[in-house]
Amino acid sequence: MQYRQLGNSGIRVSVIGLGTNQFGSDHLPQAEVNNVMDLALDLGINFIDTADVYQRGRSEETLGHALKGRWDRFVLATKVYFPTGDGPNDKGSSRYHIMNGVEASLRRLQSDHIDLYYMHRWDENTPLAETLRALDDLVRSGKVRYIGASAYAAWQLAQAGMLAEFRGWSPFVAVQSHYHMLEREIEREVIPYCRHSGMGLIPYFPLAGGFLTGKYKRDEPAPAGSRGERSSYVQQYMTAPNYTKVERMTAWAAEREHSMNELAHAWLMAQPQVSSVISGATKLDHVRSNAQAADWTLTTDEVAEVNAILEGETV
Numbered sequence: 001m002q003y004r005q006l007g008n009s010g011i012r013v014s015v016i017g018l019g020t021n022q023f024g025s026d027h028l029p030q031a032e033v034n035n036v037m038d039l040a041l042d043l044g045i046n047f048i049d050t051a052d053v054y055q056r057g058r059s060e061e062t063l064g065h066a067l068k069g070r071w072d073r074f075v076l077a078t079k080v081y082f083p084t085g086d087g088p089n090d091k092g093s094s095r096y097h098i099m100n101g102v103e104a105s106l107r108r109l110q111s112d113h114i115d116l117y118y119m120h121r122w123d124e125n126t127p128l129a130e131t132l133r134a135l136d137d138l139v140r141s142g143k144v145r146y147i148g149a150s151a152y153a154a155w156q157l158a159q160a161g162m163l164a165e166f167r168g169w170s171p172f173v174a175v176q177s178h179y180h181m182l183e184r185e186i187e188r189e190v191i192p193y194c195r196h197s198g199m200g201l202i203p204y205f206p207l208a209g210g211f212l213t214g215k216y217k218r219d220e221p222a223p224a225g226s227r228g229e230r231s232s233y234v235q236q237y238m239t240a241p242n243y244t245k246v247e248r249m250t251a252w253a254a255e256r257e258h259s260m261n262e263l264a265h266a267w268l269m270a271q272p273q274v275s276s277v278i279s280g281a282t283k284l285d286h287v288r289s290n291a292q293a294a295d296w297t298l299t300t301d302e303v304a305e306v307n308a309i310l311e312g313e314t315v
Helices: 030-043 054-066 095-109 128-141 154-167 190-197 208-213 240-255 260-269 284-295 300-310
Strands: 003-005 012-014 016-019 047-049 075-080 114-119 144-150 172-178 200-204 277-280
Touching: 012 016, 016 284, 030 054, 030 284, 054 095, 075 095, 095 114, 095 128, 114 128, 114 172, 128 144, 128 154, 144 154, 154 172, 154 190, 172 190, 190 200, 208 240, 208 260, 240 260, 240 300, 260 277, 260 284, 260 300, 277 284
Parallel strands: 016 047, 016 277, 047 075, 075 114, 114 144, 144 172, 172 200, 200 277
Antiparallel strands: 003 012
16 A cells, blocks of 8 residues: 655555445445454555545444544544534534534544544635634644545635635645546646645545446446446446547556556546545445555556547547
8 A cells, every 4th residue: 555645734644545425324334344444454544534424424433433442543534514403503614513513523433533624515604714713723622633625616725725824724734526537627726726735635436436447338237236227426427438438448457457446546646636545435345446556556658648548539
């Protein structure tokens, strides 16, 4: 496993992170979560991503049990913003909701601190200064060690960065963004901002919901039980041009004795500003195959060849 700095912070995280949005579901009860975390530790994966709303808090709860006695081996990120109740203040980025949210997450995690605390989304109804001051208070109190943002636009990151610097508050060290081979909008502004500011980039949905594994075939129904059967997110990528790209990239990776799954991760890791790629897992085999990608470092020429395929050019 390789490790990189989390943005401008002093902490190092595995280049392959573990997404846990299915932890605590019927597919991943506590016993299976324990097995996944044991394997992650064996493979050197130390960066774990969750949120207070995943499985209505069950993801954090199962992680609290699985990490007991070995918190020092992992860097755990969780998030706050989305509704956690029916009350008018049970959502958003207000000081009220942040303070309630962090205490609830700490109880579920059975921990006295959170390593990385993300604002899960931008809140246009709360003054940014209120949000950042609350987060800074959490860092100063020791309940949170680092802060970050999820799905923020570049201008939102820039505004937060300038305000934190002006007020002497803790800055965001990382931004989590929707980014993969077929979803590259953040290359226009977010990645340039990260490069300028030194902020770490954490891509999520690196496999486009499984489409970039190559398991979905042109003119064939989605495999039984797969996400592609029911997910509009996956189905939006099931176009003739995208099938062609995946077929060409799968063959390109196979020539180099790698899988399409590994290529999708390696391509993201080739972006210098990427600190870690968050990849979800519901089976032990998923964790193993994702971790294998950490051993493949694409050369500049190889990245150019893959980009040519993505742009429809002949390699």
